[in-house]
Amino acid sequence: MFRNQYDTDVTTWSPAGRLFQVEYAMEAVKQGSAAIGLRSRTHIVLGCVNKANSELSSHQKKIFKVDDHIGVAIAGLTADGRVLSRYMRNECINYSFTYESPLPVGRLVVQLADKAQVCTQRSWKRPYGVGLLVAGLDESGAHLYYNCPSGNYFEYQAFAIGSRSQAAKTYLERRFENFTDASRDDLVKDALMAIRETLQGETLESSVCTIAVVGVGEPFHILDQGSVQQMIDAFEIVGEQEGPAAEPDAAAGQDASAEPEPEQGAAAGEGVAPMDI
Amino acid sequence: MTKQQANWSPYDNNGGSCVAIAGADYCVIAADTRMSTGYNILTREYSKICKLADKCVMASSGFQADVKALQKQLAARHLIYQHQHNKQMNCPAMAQLLSNTLYYKRFFPYYSFNVLGGLDNEGKGCVFTYDAVGSYEKVGYSSQGSGSTLIMPFLDNQLKSPSPLLLPVQDAVTPLVEAEAVNLVKTVFASASERDIYTGDKLEIVVVTADGIRREYMELRKD
Numbered sequence: 410m411f412r413n414q415y416d417t418d419v420t421t422w423s424p425a426g427r428l429f430q431v432e433y434a435m436e437a438v439k440q441g442s443a444a445i446g447l448r449s450r451t452h453i454v455l456g457c458v459n460k461a462n463s464e465l466s467s468h469q470k471k472i473f474k475v476d477d478h479i480g481v482a483i484a485g486l487t488a489d490g491r492v493l494s495r496y497m498r499n500e501c502i503n504y505s506f507t508y509e510s511p512l513p514v515g516r517l518v519v520q521l522a523d524k525a526q527v528c529t530q531r532s533w534k535r536p537y538g539v540g541l542l543v544a545g546l547d548e549s550g551a552h553l554y555y556n557c558p559s560g561n562y563f564e565y566q567a568f569a570i571g572s573r574s575q576a577a578k579t580y581l582e583r584r585f586e587n588f589t590d591a592s593r594d595d596l597v598k599d600a601l602m603a604i605r606e607t608l609q610g611e612t613l614e615s616s617v618c619t620i621a622v623v624g625v626g627e628p629f630h631i632l633d634q635g636s637v638q639q640m641i642d643a644f645e646i647v648g649e650q651e652g653p654a655a656e657p658d659a660a661a662g663q664d665a666s667a668e669p670e671p672e673q674g675a676a677a678g679e680g681v682a683p684m685d686i
Numbered sequence: 687m688t689k690q691q692a693n694w695s696p697y698d699n700n701g702g703s704c705v706a707i708a709g710a711d712y713c714v715i716a717a718d719t720r721m722s723t724g725y726n727i728l729t730r731e732y733s734k735i736c737k738l739a740d741k742c743v744m745a746s747s748g749f750q751a752d753v754k755a756l757q758k759q760l761a762a763r764h765l766i767y768q769h770q771h772n773k774q775m776n777c778p779a780m781a782q783l784l785s786n787t788l789y790y791k792r793f794f795p796y797y798s799f800n801v802l803g804g805l806d807n808e809g810k811g812c813v814f815t816y817d818a819v820g821s822y823e824k825v826g827y828s829s830q831g832s833g834s835t836l837i838m839p840f841l842d843n844q845l846k847s848p849s850p851l852l853l854p855v856q857d858a859v860t861p862l863v864e865a866e867a868v869n870l871v872k873t874v875f876a877s878a879s880e881r882d883i884y885t886g887d888k889l890e891i892v893v894v895t896a897d898g899i900r901r902e903y904m905e906l907r908k909d
Binding site: 474495498502503505506 | 769
């Protein structure tokens, strides 16, 4: 109740030295569905939980390819995330055009953070309501960053954001020491396990999650549902609870040839860009 | 009082010739690899051919600095297209993009004479030919560059592309097999190298098919 006095404008400080609008924006991130990232010395894996508005609709796209060597997973206001992804893509293209080399990830996250900071210091703007997990590979190695609406950014070995992310974070904290030298497949397995933690009882199958990988010799790409389901089966990371609803879902998820969600099935055309799937 | 003339030109001509021939399910794009300035040779091994998309290849002769800038522009715009549409640009779309990009600089043109070749959405070969400011046309075959005056009449004789003015509308596609088209290209460049001083050294041939892109080289006269 008390803090409502100072939370109308982003340009109003509270007596305790806080900007409540910025903090509210961070709340928006916590409301979004979970996204996780983890890295080894040579690879970074991003994963997210697919949340659809209703059974009838498709789920929102939360993982975006920014360039061959950079990808981003978002949580929060996905519209804000889409706009920031477009900005990041443009920055990468312009840098490549001028310098004929890929934009270092560290530079990109700073630019992103500065862009977010601007929105915390203009009365006619509002902070971006999205948290970004930026995964990128450059000359100095594999990196995972988290960009906040506040304009802060941090580098992580592994991190999770969004709703029920604490469960994933607990799992990652237990396991992170193994990540640096883990193989690519083990890293993906850990990502799937972390996602399972956020599902809290729901069956883990490829229709509820999306996984993307970037690494040395492997441009950023989103894994297709078939491969993800195979990995889930191989690692036997199905949740304990297996209600009757899970059976037809599992059957649909394991059918690698059928692609139930058209927006992910753009592979049919001849000119599939490396952008998608 | 006479008008002051420019004592410096922003353009140079690096010479060379380009050819493209479209087939039923393939497209051959070829260019020599000689880069010259005036009566001198700068290098014998410069590629004028650029892959713009999976099924779309461009060959350009003229001022290679402008050609390089043009290729970079198209590559960047193609990346944006891929981000927005989740697929690669097809050849006819790229053809329009190239035309627009060239006309954008209508009053300080890219000194670049282009032929664009590739496969359209149905997998049929297509060739588009341009002038420096973006006027373009879909054709069955074309040549540009310093040797084009020698090459084009020979291609006309051999390939007899029907006029687009004829009715009923006939296909602008050549009834040649891929191997025959490649041979024709080699013959044509060998001839052009005899009389055009700017064409020679080596011939680079790129063949676009449904299976992908194949590259081939042939030696040409070095004088």
